[in-house]
Amino acid sequence: MSEEVEKKYTLYICTGCEIGKSLDIERLKEVADEEFSVPAKTHEFLCSAEGVELIKNDIENEGVNTVIIAACSPRVNFDTFNFPNVIVERINLREHVVWSHKPNDEDTQMLAEDYIRMGIVKAQKTEFPEPYKEEVVKSVLVVGGGVTGLTAALEAAKAGYDVYLVEKEAELGGWVRKFPWLTPDKPPFRDLRKPDIDEKIKQVMEHKRIKVYTSSYVEQISGQPGLFDVVISKNGTKEEIKIGSIVVAAGWEPYDATKLEHLGYGKYPDVITNVQMEEMAANGKIIVPSTGKEAKKVVFIQCAGQRDPEHLPYCSGICCMVSLKQALYVRESNPDAQAFIIYKDIRTPGEYENFYKRVQEDPGIFLTKGEIKGISKSKGGILVEVSDTLLGEDIEIEADLVVLAVGMVPRLYEYQKRYEQARELEGEGQQQQTTVASDKLWEALEGYQGILNLQYRQGPDLPPLKYGFADSNFICFPYESGRTAIYAAGPIRQPMGVVESENDATGAALKAVQALELISIGSATFPRVGDLSYPEFFLQRCTQCKRCTEECPFGAIDEDEKGTPLPNPTRCRRCGVCMGACPERIISFKNYSVDMIGSMIKSIYVPEDEEEGLRFLAFVCENDAYPAFDMAALNRLEWHPNVRIIPLRCLGSFNVVWIADALSRGIDGAILIGCKYGEDYQCHFLRGSELANRRMENVKETLERLALEPERVKVIQLPISDYDKIPEIIQEFVEEVEEVGPNPYKGF
């Protein structure tokens, strides 16, 4: 529906599910008719075929194009009340009014009337979104040519997409190509297997949809998803390509063993790493480096520099399996040789347990839990002293070869370090939990060699999480990377083995091709798939304050040299954080804007006489807090009737001007209810609730300057499953505001 078409409204009130029995429906109709000239109809079972037919008939025969439905929560009956090319606004009378408040009560009635007003105003301010569409390049860039990158490239190509694969080394295959054997990946999970990496490389090289760049790196990526411009550098020559989405499979490096002098590395030539052990096995024989003779007694030290706060605090997940495998190398190379594995815990999850058992069956392999007390040179080789063993006593093993099971360090480790430096540059009090200021980041990035070299204001690579892994912070959504259409896979995302990397690569490849399809129809990607709206900037009024560019959680907005924002709609997730950040209120969506919410607030009836009760707003996150209110209602929990709920796409889209709107209207207080922020944040838009909280801290200061009490505003973090706490949270807030008294601006 284009803007020129005049809106024709009808309000449909369902009287089923206790609505009709609990409210004065005639008075609701009067509100619509007298205050807004919107005709209203009622039906006792609006979601029935007959009820839906009533609406359809009005659309087809009466020209109704804006349907306002006052019935149940918009979370139910979504497609029952979904009509093509018609604006549908849902008013939640069932859950948020009659199931959660006293029936036939004046306060409940006033609540329902306000929701009718707010719903009609919202419909008035809603336009049909026109999708942002560009000619999308449906090809994928894969960075990294190890097993993860090869798999991602092959799987995307098999699904019919063009792929460009960039590898910095002269040959494809990564670490796996250096390994003579791999741990089992199939039942019965007992036998070593030959890597099929050469076959995979061959398939990639021969695939007509895959173009391979070896000895190459990505010099620069500019633009936005669906329309990225990539500069690939190969031996000093540059090639420019266009791609649509990216899989980052830049992999890992072994932890620097020279830092493990306490375990003898660098001190004794016969102390080697697990990676060196693979190289040795690839050459055929397991030998003692200092003598060149066959190794007879090999000690494996697990968690070498891992699970250790001085080195890598984490577990690399695969070293137990690798050492079990390498113990078999020792036995294979020389059947008279012995292998000892000293571990903290043996970690062979799932069916890998079978492999552990198979190694335990080998009479030449000894395993014990233990702490390494010392490693020293002895006349027969290297003396390993172990305490806290399962044998109930300290033991000493004289080995001729010691293998350190060192861990995996993600290739974004350096970026993470720079991130930390940038955080330090920010200084006390300025630090945010989940990001850093861009200017400080770029300062700290001096001389950094990036993996992607994105021309994004907020930094050149995927924002790393702890220890430099480009992992998701979400358990249910492991491919959330913080940058739209760019997905990490393999050990750069989490420490993992070959099978897990191949699987992860396939999943990331799906996400990469899915992003292309969604962007090509103008849709948002996760989590607002199907949303065709996008933020529009009225730049004539922009004051170049840079808040939107700084606060966008996805780095979607760049800026020109003056500081004017340069939005990139296909990088955008449609959370509205920019809209909330903008002090000039120049950022709007067709169906979501500062003006829309402001107008809804202004439509609320606020009694001048405080005896009729104070009025409160609850701005709630529509993803978690809003369903929590629905579930509280389902359990017939009651909350204070003078609170008007306004759902937001994300709490981060909260614009502080709404507080001014509310207070000038005479509303007495506002509570924001959103997701957990900070470490382990649950906000689906990463930083939205954190930003809302910061804005509200500033609001409190402003209120104090205006001689208003800061208690009038409050931010609450509410997990979706804590719906039982809602009545108490609301009551507590209402009482806090009642304590400070009515809004002095009431009635002005």
Next chain:
Amino acid sequence: MRDSIPSGALSGNILVIGGGMAGLSAALEASEAGYDVYLIEKNPYLGGRVAQMYQYFPKLCPPYCGLEIIFRRIRTNPKIKYLTMSEVVDVSGEPGAFDVDVRINPRYVDLEKCTACGECVKVCPVDRENDFNYGMDKTKAIYLPHDLAFPMKYVIDDSVCKKLECAKCVEACSYDAIDLNMKPKTIRIKAESIVIATGWKPYDATKLDDLGFGKYPNVITNVMMERLAAFNGPTKGRILRPSDGKEPKTVAFVQCAGSRDENHLPYCSAVCCLASMKQATYLREQIPDSKVYIFYIDIRTPGGKFEDFYTKVSQDENIVFVKGKVAKVEEGEDGNLIVVAENALTGEKTRTEVEMVVLATGMQPELSDVKLPIKELKLDEYDFATFDTPGIYAAGVARGPADVASVVEQGTAAALKGIQTAKR
């Protein structure tokens, strides 16, 4: 898209069996890439086992949070169609052209008409054991499975409902939504590829003779513990021991209860160490003067976040990790229990008296019960699906024990494999 009983010629690119996290991920990710998907679920609701969890490790966040996003994506996406109370009864054809027969079992409640108003429950005279809460409380024979049930529709348990003999609900329903004569219906869906995501069930703890489950009321399993901690569980979220409703001040977790055990599940279930640590945090938060013992063989917390969680949990001095396998749980006084174990480090035999015992029971594939009529599907010795059949892919715990994030990755990967077949 709405769950309703379909008719006519039905076809999709991909058919997904199982509506837990793996199946939901496979179905959604494929549909959001532009493919038509059918999702088949045997329960009356989507969400699978995670819907019954209170929190996820290591973040301690609620599974409802992710499920809500998932359900919203399904609601607004016309390319994904789902069927609840449904089972695959026959599969014929070949990759690219499968014919899948699906039996839709009677819900006795019309999905189009039920508004979830709840009037039926008020008049229903019959109780049933609430399987959602692992039998720890009761619902009426007509019930809403749980607070975030999707679809938000009631269902009748026909194993207990007196049907036409009673029919009080029929009368109470203003919307004519209850049909006690509803019969199973079999429909045929054409699909180009199939994703098997049938998931897991907790290992039957009554088989663990020496650990006292079923014999002593205060021996519970880890999945029951999740329900005790959740507000929509049998105790409104308060962790109380079954025998007397008292807060347990001392609790022992028995790791590898059935797992890594040749007589039960020889494999490691991969999640139980983390699950027990998570549950220890529930206890320590809710009952500040509680003490927790975790008896383990190896602590398995691979990766960054999991190891960090272990580090954090082990800093609590009231959570005591004991390396040693539990030999036996004996009855003590006042409903208390004696945990008999051997400390693997000292060799000493220990007897620890506690007020409640939680068995960290492992995951068993549903495929050990549900025999899917797919001739290409091969199971290994533990009934996990092996996965090298073109056109048919397994994801999630159907393939092997795994945590939630791994299961979602597998579901996402299976979506791409499914698409590849559909594209040919």
